[in-house]
Amino acid sequence: MKISEIFKTKRVLSFEIFPPKPTSVVSTIYDTVDQLRELTPDFISVTYGAGGGKNNTETLEIASVVKNTYGIESVAHLPCINLSKTDVLEILDDCKKAGIENVLALRGDAGSATKNDFQHASDLVSFIKANGDFHIIGACYPEGHKECASVVEDIHNLKTKVDAGADQLITQLFFDNQYFYSFRERAVIAGINVPIEAGIMPVVNKKQIERMVTLCGVNLPKKFLSIMDRYENNPEAMRDKGITYAIDQIVDLIAQGVDGIHLYTMNNPYIAHRIYEAINTLLVA
Numbered sequence: 001m002k003i004s005e006i007f008k009t010k011r012v013l014s015f016e017i018f019p020p021k022p023t024s025v026v027s028t029i030y031d032t033v034d035q036l037r038e039l040t041p042d043f044i045s046v047t048y049g050a051g052g053g054k055n056n057t058e059t060l061e062i063a064s065v066v067k068n069t070y071g072i073e074s075v076a077h078l079p080c081i082n083l084s085k086t087d088v089l090e091i092l093d094d095c096k097k098a099g100i101e102n103v104l105a106l107r108g109d110a111g112s113a114t115k116n117d118f119q120h121a122s123d124l125v126s127f128i129k130a131n132g133d134f135h136i137i138g139a140c141y142p143e144g145h146k147e148c149a150s151v152v153e154d155i156h157n158l159k160t161k162v163d164a165g166a167d168q169l170i171t172q173l174f175f176d177n178q179y180f181y182s183f184r185e186r187a188v189i190a191g192i193n194v195p196i197e198a199g200i201m202p203v204v205n206k207k208q209i210e211r212m213v214t215l216c217g218v219n220l221p222k223k224f225l226s227i228m229d230r231y232e233n234n235p236e237a238m239r240d241k242g243i244t245y246a247i248d249q250i251v252d253l254i255a256q257g258v259d260g261i262h263l264y265t266m267n268n269p270y271i272a273h274r275i276y277e278a279i280n281t282l283l284v285a
Contacts, residue, residue, distance in 0.1 A: 002101050002135035006042050007195045012260030018047040019058035035269035039276045045075035064098035079108030080118035092132045104137040122161040129165030138166035142174045142183040146217035155186045170262045173201040176221045197260035202246035202271050204239040206232040247278045254282045
């Protein structure tokens with residue numbers, strides 16, 4: 001099923017997982033999926049892993065198992081900066097053979113580019129649209145992409161991506177909902193009318209926070225900084241406060257009519273269960 005059909009009937013709840021590291025036991029990812037299945041997500045997305053490249057087969061394997069064994073719609077991440085058009089055609093063919101109908105089209109890390117067929121995610125979106133029958137998801141950035149000079153430029157680029165064929169958007173993580181609301185307003189003004197899922201990451205330790213700020217350039221509200229300062233040396237309390245903060249964000253987003261919630265689980269089903277228990281009744285309200 002294409003995810004666009006789900007948005008027609010309900011507010012969407014989805015999870016992101018990532019392939020295990022080479023040193024990890026592969027079966028653990030399916031233990032995670034087992035536990036996430038209990039929460040009846042509308043779909044599970046599977047990241048492409050560091051570096052990309054067409055030989056990164058774990059994504060499609062896991063996405064196929066999620067759909068065909070667990071009966072949950074799956075999304076395969078597809079970063080294009082290291083791929084040729086031939087590579088992408090092969091991946092799309094593999095997706096089709098596996099029954100995967102949903103793809104998250106990404107540029108990927110520009111610093112690692114080795115091929116030049118796709119300079120931007122919008123190039124990949126238009127290529128997928130012309131070469132397959134897929135529901136195409138694009139990424140978006142409530143605080144603006146860190147490489148853009150302004151949020152106006154960022155929205156212009158996003159409109160290009162949607163006009164190229166993106167059917168849905170998922171945001172980068174954010175910790176201040178006001179950024180999301182301002183972004184959503186700019187998107188409406190620009191004529192972007194596809195569903196937008198809010199990407200939420202429950203941060204459970206200080207190291208994780210610092211890494212996210214470095215990678216994504218997101219801002220941390222004063223309230224969040226206070227939590228980090230107070231509980232950074234108490235891992236259990238930090239985890240619980242991080243979960244509570246994410247729940248508060250989601251409750252507010254639902255009250256403001258968000259199209260869906262996409263939870264970056266970090267392969268931690270305990271966190272997903274805690275959040276689901278707190279918001280489940282609100283999702284169907």
